[in-house]
Amino acid sequence: MNQPVSRTMGQQFGRRSWAEPWKIKMVEPLTVTTREERQKALEEAGYNTFLLRSEDVYIDLLTDSGTSAMSDRQWAGMMLGDEAYAGSRNFYHLETAIQTYYGYKYVVPTHQGRGAENLLSQAAIRLGDHVPGNMYFTTTRFHQEHAGATFHDVIIDEAHDTASLHPFKGNIDLDKLQRLIDQVGADKIPYVCLAVTVNMAGGQPVSMANARAVRELTARYGIKIYLDATRAVENALFIQEREEGYSDKSLAEILREFCSYSDGATMSGKKDHLVNIGGWLATNDRELFEEARNLVVVYEGLHTYGGMAGRDMEAMAIGIEESVNVDYMRSRIGQVRYLGDLLDQWGIPFMKPVGGHAIFLDARAFYPQLEQDQFPAQTLAAELYLDSGIRAMERGIVSAGRDQVTGDHHRPKLELTRLTIPRRVYTQAHMDVVAESLKAVYEARESTRGLRMVYEPKYLRFFQARFERLPG
Known part of the structure; x- marks a missing residue:
């Protein structure tokens, strides 16, 4: 095409x-x-x-959150909802889809993206912490601050210029991030919040090179990276179009590589996953996963449904596959x-x-x-x-x-x-x-x-x- x-x-x-x-x-x-x-x-x-x-x-045009039209395959999947309170087979379909396309080991379902933000903030942040990110998002920053952290914007300056044609205006400014680490200390930064694409900057993408560079910088200090992966597949298309070395790679390959430079992600499935409700927190950190899996029972629902019906999890699993087309x-x-x-x-x-x-x-x-x-x-x-x-x-x-x-x-x-x-x-x-x-x-x-x-x-x-x- x-x-x-x-x-x-x-x-x-x-x-x-x-x-x-x-x-x-x-x-x-x-x-x-x-x-x-x-x-x-x-x-x-x-x-x-x-x-x-x-x-x-x-x-x-208020939002693209939960307002997508589902496909015939997704509607067919809705008819296969396993509404068991515990161990729904649809959860395991969803878990497999996330592991396959995003590459994370552990998955906690939530009712939508802000539920995942809350779990991550409660599990990772301590009073007095500092969370750097590439421009704030409303609910994300609220949960971080509510858990006791201070948010710091470390996006590149071009993101604040509406006329700039920089191809990756969502990139993190490595010098700004380094200054924050030097100022507050690495032990006060539980993770870097890397949004892809950056909503408040106009849906601007982050380059693969920048994600790799942020990983290299934070690895020296033992700081983790968590993606706001809500529109990560859209970000993958921009990388495919604009970044050298990626024009012949599939969206699925680009997405998987991008996620490999992070420790986990929060997701509002109401965007890229083409469903009307649902989200998830995924991580490679077993300790954080155990804490989040405990907290999800308090805030959302059992760890195998997290506030979603089985039919919604099935539609999301199918939507993940469709999104990388x-x-x-x-x-x-x-x-x-x-x-x-x-x-x-x-x-x-x-x-x-x-x-x-x-x-x-x-x-x-x-x-x-x-x-x-x-x-x-x-x-x-x-x-x-x-x-x-x-x-x-x-x-x-x-x-x-x-x-x-x-x-x-x-x-x-x-x-x-x-x-x-x-x-x-x-x-x-x-x-x-x-x-x-x-x-x-x-x-x-x-x-x-x-x-x-x-x-x-x-x-x-x-x-x-x-x-x-x-x-x-």
């Missing part, structure tokens, strides 16, 4: 158009609302797209690139190069008249919904939360609005609608007013915070 390109790109360079490598067997009707209905829904939701009812949404993965990232090509033609600012799972709009560039305290990324998500019923989400100052010590806002350099593309759900025509709506919102940017926060929950505020429009 040829490398997917946008239809506009294909026409421009005389290349053949491409289509999704699947056909539709079932449809779910979408609701098209009026602007007046959307205004009412937005006000009732406190201008927070997380609080909108899904029935009021036309094209839902190169035709599927090229089409998945190709659809994101198609949307990026359209936005680029119209000069709409977003994080470049295009990442694996989403387009991240540069809300600062959209609304230079808005201070960060006026929540430009939240404003952009609200304006897009108001224009067309498309639901996106904020990834800026609201998601960053507050400093636990000072109580001040964390102020990230990036103020982004995420358009997250579910897997095997929408067509290119839907992407056209999204692009045209964004063009309309961009053209009206100068007259757009920001927001103020009127309700702030204690934890992970971006999920439930409420806002109102600033007066004109």
